[in-house]
Amino acid sequence: MAAADSVRKDFVGDEIYLRGLIEFSNYCKNNCLYCGLRRDNKNIKRYRMDISSIINTAKHVSDLGLKTVVLQSGEDLWFSKDKMSEIISQIKSLGLAVTLSIGEKDFSEYAAYKNAGADRFLIRIETTDKNLYAQNDPEMSWNKRCQCLHDLKKLNYELGSGCLVGLPGQTLESLADDILFFYEIGCDMVGIGPFIPHPDTPLGQEKSGQLDLALRVMALTRLMLPDINIPATTAMETLHPDGLILALQGGANVIMPNFTPQIYRLNYQLYPGKNITDTADDNLRYLKNKINQIGRKIGSGTGTSLKWQKEQRKKNKND
Ligand code: 5AD
Numbered sequence: 001m002a003a004a005d006s007v008r009k010d011f012v013g014d015e016i017y018l019r020g021l022i023e024f025s026n027y028c029k030n031n032c033l034y035c036g037l038r039r040d041n042k043n044i045k046r047y048r049m050d051i052s053s054i055i056n057t058a059k060h061v062s063d064l065g066l067k068t069v070v071l072q073s074g075e076d077l078w079f080s081k082d083k084m085s086e087i088i089s090q091i092k093s094l095g096l097a098v099t100l101s102i103g104e105k106d107f108s109e110y111a112a113y114k115n116a117g118a119d120r121f122l123i124r125i126e127t128t129d130k131n132l133y134a135q136n137d138p139e140m141s142w143n144k145r146c147q148c149l150h151d152l153k154k155l156n157y158e159l160g161s162g163c164l165v166g167l168p169g170q171t172l173e174s175l176a177d178d179i180l181f182f183y184e185i186g187c188d189m190v191g192i193g194p195f196i197p198h199p200d201t202p203l204g205q206e207k208s209g210q211l212d213l214a215l216r217v218m219a220l221t222r223l224m225l226p227d228i229n230i231p232a233t234t235a236m237e238t239l240h241p242d243g244l245i246l247a248l249q250g251g252a253n254v255i256m257p258n259f260t261p262q263i264y265r266l267n268y269q270l271y272p273g274k275n276i277t278d279t280a281d282d283n284l285r286y287l288k289n290k291i292n293q294i295g296r297k298i299g300s301g302t303g304t305s306l307k308w309q310k311e312q313r314k315k316n317k318n319d
């Protein structure tokens with residue numbers, strides 16, 4: 001982790017980039033065994049933010065000085081191609097970078113969102129162990145997910161992926177494969193989080209993933225991909241009060257403060273303990289303080305992945 005910290009400093013510097021997270025819908029057509037938003041969980045109240053409140057929340061993100069909005073939801077078909085495109089272009093007109101985290105779509109839908117102005121896309125592979133994937137994501141296909149990553153790369157998105165650490169039955173070897181996968185697929189961002197059992201899911205009685213192991217997977221990812229963006233994930237912070245700082249000092253350079261309006265937060269629990277934070281304003285004050293305490297500073301620009309920028313320059317030269 002010390003090596004990852006020093007590589008982080010050399011390649012991406014001391015700036016920490018903040019991304020304003022908006023969890024705009026908790027409807028999901030999928031049924032992943034580990035996730036609190038799974039279709040079969042009837043113990044949560046489902047919500048969709050309307051378009052104007054999504055835009056107002058994005059304005060709040062911008063007013064507090066952040067330069068990126070992350071739009072995240074379950075796989076919710078109500079948000080059609082046209083509706084999403086409209087939301088993206090309205091947020092772009094605020095001058096923000098837009099990251100999408102809305103799951104598996106076909107090539108033409110990803111293309112439409114890129115045309116509407118989306119800059120980045122997050123879709124975790126979750127695990128590269130195909131058997132484990134099949135066990136945990138019934139009905140879903142690992143190959144399809146991999147295809148999504150390739151499509152997004154082809155469309156020139158800044159590409160984000162990641163994995164869960166500590167799923168029941170997951171091996172260390174498969175975690176090593178996950179890191180190689182991030183390298184091979186050319187990720188510009190990688191989010192790694194420990195698995196945390198949610199009581200209203202079939203994995204509710206399983207053991208939690210270990211923070212220490214998740215931090216080591218993250219640190220090794222930094223060593224393999226020195227110039228990408230790596231968030232200190234909320235799951236790390238949820239497992240341990242020092243999770244955030246440990247991550248920032250072990251290779252991470254990004255934080256995603258939650259801007260989801262308070263009335264919805266408790267209904268967006270992918271795992272328990274998530275989302276019981278303060279208001280966005282209070283949380284931001286707290287984060288700024290922490291960042292100063294460890295001698296780092298808040299990034300001033302959009303925090304576009306350096307790896308992605310280098311690749312664009314190369315492409316432009318070859319054109
Ligand atoms: N523990 C930790 N992370 C989880 N996610 C979903 N369920 C859990 C859980 N129980 C993660 C998945 C998904 C991301 C949005 O949240 O990796 O990609």
Ligand code: SF4
Pocket residue numbers: 028029030031032035036037038039073074075103
């Ligand atoms: Fe849906 Fe994503 Fe949760 Fe799976 S992990 S149930 S796709 S929100």
